[in-house]
Amino acid sequence: MTTEKRLGLFIAILAVGFFTYLLVFHSQSLAAWWRIKRLVVVQSMVSGLLIGGVYALIAIGLTMIFGVLNIINFAHGTLMTVGMYTTLCTYNFYGIDPYLSLLITIPLLFLLGMFIQRVIIRPVMGSPMHNQLLLTMGLSLFIMNLFLVIFRAEPMTLRTSYSGSRIFIGTIMISFPRLAAFGAALGIVVLLFLIMHHTDLGKAIRAAADDSDGAALSGINVKRMYLVTFGFGTALVGAAGSMVMPFFTVTPHAGETFNILSYVIVVLGGMGSISGALIGGLIVGLTESLGAVFLPGSSKLVGVFFLFILILLFKPEGLMARRTGR
């Protein structure tokens, strides 16, 4: 038995012991606590899962870029704000509904992603990791501060007629725009799965991810796959930006939180794994909203980061590691 496993077992035994102790000796107060908190917990689990779907969409974009290009894109969260501001502008100037604006943001961000890959990312393909990290960080600084110059630092909101509407299931309240965002995110993920598994393009992208040399030898234009994948990843995160606008406040720095969250999700699910990112997104959404219930003040993310460090230590390959094992 390895040390890791022994330690894991030890922690598991401790946890089980602690819960047994609580159940046996404090069942009265536990029951009282549950009566008070039950509704809050269930409610926050529902909203956590809903926002988790959007997180998953963001993280899938990131994980695709990592899996295919082997690039750490630190500008990912900032590209989300591009989607947010695009939706905000189309709504304010032309009155286009945020969900309809997806038809604009997705192609726009796709082109932007391809442009970024061609001009900035391609020269550093295969260079040391810190160079890629710094390069995308520079890009992120640029975009973020461009927005700061144009839109200033004031938080901006977009309020539609349905922004405040909600649905009740029993005693649980579900915010309609969040449900819509969740549905739209899932729809896009399903579409992406279909593209990746049932079209030649998707198969070529997956081939380039598994073995770029082998893919090139069998006649796949790997450089073009890199271009398209970066475009896809950017389009996904841009779409997520549009979807959250009805219930989210945008600032030039809004992408930072999403950036770090999407890293947590990608590592959690296994770098390069799309299904891992999907599950990871839901887990992180849940952890975050439960953290808001149990942790004081604005420290709801502490739980997420704690989870992150645990995963890094005990299962750094992630929950759904790709079999090619890169």
Added chain:
Amino acid sequence: MLSPFLLRLAILILFWAYLGQCWNILSGYAGQFSFGHAAYFGLGAYTSTLLLVNHGLTPWVGMLAGGLVAMSGGLFIGFLCFRYKVRGVYFALATLAFAEILRLIAINAAFVRKSMGIQIPLRGGNSWLRFQFETTNIPYYYIILAMVIGSIIVVHVIQRDKLGYYFKAIHQNEEAAAALGVNLLRYKMVAMAISCFMTGIGGTFYAQYFFFIDPDLVFGPEVSIEMLLRPILGGVGVVWGPLVGALVLTPLSEVTRGLIRNPPAFLPFLFPLKGRSGVDIMLYGIIVIIVIIFMQHGLVGMIMAKRRKWARERHGME
């Protein structure tokens, strides 16, 4: 004597050169790319400041205490990561997460006054004992100069010692180094300890120079980014890299910031941007992108490659 603006600039250059060198020891020499050095910086700043504000302890002792606390933090996260063979990207992300956890804790912890931050009480006058100079910046200049020289000496000693060879071996190929009998865990921990201790000391200097700290200022991701920007621009794993990088980048950012704040008459196109924050950092981003694309080994690396090329050409001529 230097004008106040130049003196401030010199202090900032040396300050970032010092922090860059701290980062360089762990990430440049030992090859463990840290993305969360703000954690150790903030631990140092908060430790000495709390000791000063709550117990009246002189920051000179607080500095050592801060260094030790930062080192313990570094050894803690380092042990977890190195023990479980967390490397490369994963190590970078783990350090980032550690710094973010500390930042969030500081924002919510009452004993560090949450996000309001801590103001260092001004008692008037200049005092070496209290590490507080209100009417002059010159002592700060000498202190940070001594710190930079100290950091360069430390790096020199490491490089000439066996330790330097172990670091280099770990950086280049961990498996090969382990096969040759280098104790990976031990030497990574040594690199972590030195780097974090020195970063913590830098945190105390920051607190005493600016008289104010808050969670975002000392634990924020921007601090980690600023810390690694200069050595990467100058040259990673090169003694003079952080200083060269700081000499280029710091004046650039200060000057652009000044130009945007008060555009001179001969640059009319800057007027519409007057007072808008962000333009300076936008330029920063562009510079970083250009540097990374065209000078992948940093300024020092580029100069050395040029010199080697010239030397070769001269040999060819002879």
